[in-house]
Amino acid sequence: MSQAVKETTLSQPSNDLIPPASKAEKSSGAGGYGPGEAPRWEDYSKCVHCGLCLNSCPTYRALGQEMDSPRGRIYQMIQVERGRLPLGEAFVRHMDLCLDCRGCETACPSGVQYGRLIEAARGQIQKYYRRPAAATFLRKVFFRELLPHPRRLEILGRLLRFYQRSGLERAVLASGLLRMIPGNLEHAARLSPRMEKPFFFSRLGTVAPAVGPRRYRVAFVAGCIANLAFANLNEATLRVLARNGCEVAIPPGQGCCGALHVHAGWRDLAREMALKNIRAFNAGNLDAIITNAAGCGSVLKEYPELFEQVGQEHYEEARRFSARVQDVSEFLAAIDLNRDFARANLRVTYQDPCHLAHAQRIRSAPRRLIQALPGVEFVELPEAEICCGSAGIYNVVHRDIAQSLLEAKMQRIDETGADVILTANPGCLLQLRAGVAASNKPKRRVMHVVELLDEAYSRHPKIAPLL
Ligand code: SF4
Ligand code: SF4
Secondary structure (H helix, E strand, O other): OOOOOOOOOOOOOOHHHOOOOOHHHHHOOOOOOOOOOOOOHHHHOOOOOOOOOHHHOHHHHHHOOHHHOHHHHHHHHHHHHOOOOOOOHHHHHHHHHOOOOOHHHHHOOOOOOHHHHHHHHHHHHHHHOOOOHHHHHHHHHHHHHHOOOHHHHHHHHHHHHHHHHOOHHHHHHHHOHHHHOOOOHHHHHHHOOOOOOOOHHHHOOOEEOOOOOOOEEEEEOOOOOHHHHOHHHHHHHHHHHHHOOEEEEOOOOOOOOOHHHHHHOOHHHHHHHHHHHHHHOOOOOOOEEEEOOHHHHHHHHOHHHHOOOOOHHHHHHHHHHHHOEEEHHHHHHHOOOOOOOOOOOEEEEEOOOHHHHOOOOOOHHHHHHHHOOOOEEEOOOOOOOOOOOOOOOHHHHOHHHHHHHHHHHHHHHHHHOOOEEEEOOHHHHHHHHHHHHOOOOOOOEEEEHHHHHHHHHHOOOOOOOOO
């Protein structure tokens, strides 16, 4: 992977030369976007084409092409709007290759909210571009028929758990059968998370009491796949919150937050899922709505954006909901933290999840929590803010770039000499675990920050274990 790529130049029109397409142009068909949400002039006109974001962009660093940089992608979005570039294969390829990591937003001095642009562009692609039949079918199954349906997820989880535990998985992988099927099926199978027992679905509709006097009343976002594959992480989060005086409600009726849908352009479906969650978390006086998944947290905080142009009647309720959402590290770092931690002699490092660092701008809270642990030596990870290659399902669909990002990440992690790699997002946990499994240190642990806190509480000699 090239780390410092020479900038390629494009003849870029200045923003003065790119006013928004006029009504006449749009009605004459000059604009390349279809009706509905599209990248907006208010957002892209802030880009002054300075290029200061280029070196923060993993795809630009990997491919060295202007068209795979934030500036180049914004340029292409404008060209489509002006009707100078078709909403076709080349445009879709460059938009698909973006990780939506939003590292460019943090780097941008002009305040370009790139996430809004790429997500709107992908909304257009989802509505108006016809992908190959197999890709369309798989996307429909995953985004529409599976993720929004907890019951179907649970059934799939049970089947997968049987497949993983019965020895069938080992036999299928060893047989090489999956390699004969076109697509990345074998790679996807190797990346697929382990199904945990019991599923966290059984917790929906319950309330976990505070340990000691109640200081806060919060609600917990259980996620979708996390109910199957990160049930232990969710339980650890409940225990850590309980030890900090939180009564934690886990509202029934909640479901997938829609983050993967927003990133992939399924905006109508994401709106439906957002409304379901907004209503599920509507009851009672809550101090916060807590999530332990950075990717979910960023979309939950940005629900109002989904209702800016469509379904404006829901904008206010989305805004009220989002104002209460906090990442678990953000919440814990802001309260008077229970410091009854057992000492642990560990060297740890921390990988910033992109949607915590760049989308939510939370970098110091998890570090402060780690540094509160006695005996833990925290070593800063060089380039911790660069994506590890997970990015939702990116590591499945763009295997080569994701793999090169992971390899660079693992090299950096090796330099820290850490025993434990910490992060704060389920997708990053899976990706880093895959990196560790393929490394020469396969016993190195990869944990969520709250799991290390939970471990430190549970090993404290004066603290009774919480089941
Ligand atoms: S840093 Fe911001 S203004 Fe400069 S090219 Fe990148 S997105 Fe545009
Ligand atoms: S979101 Fe990430 S991959 Fe996409 S343009 Fe920005 S920095 Fe590059």
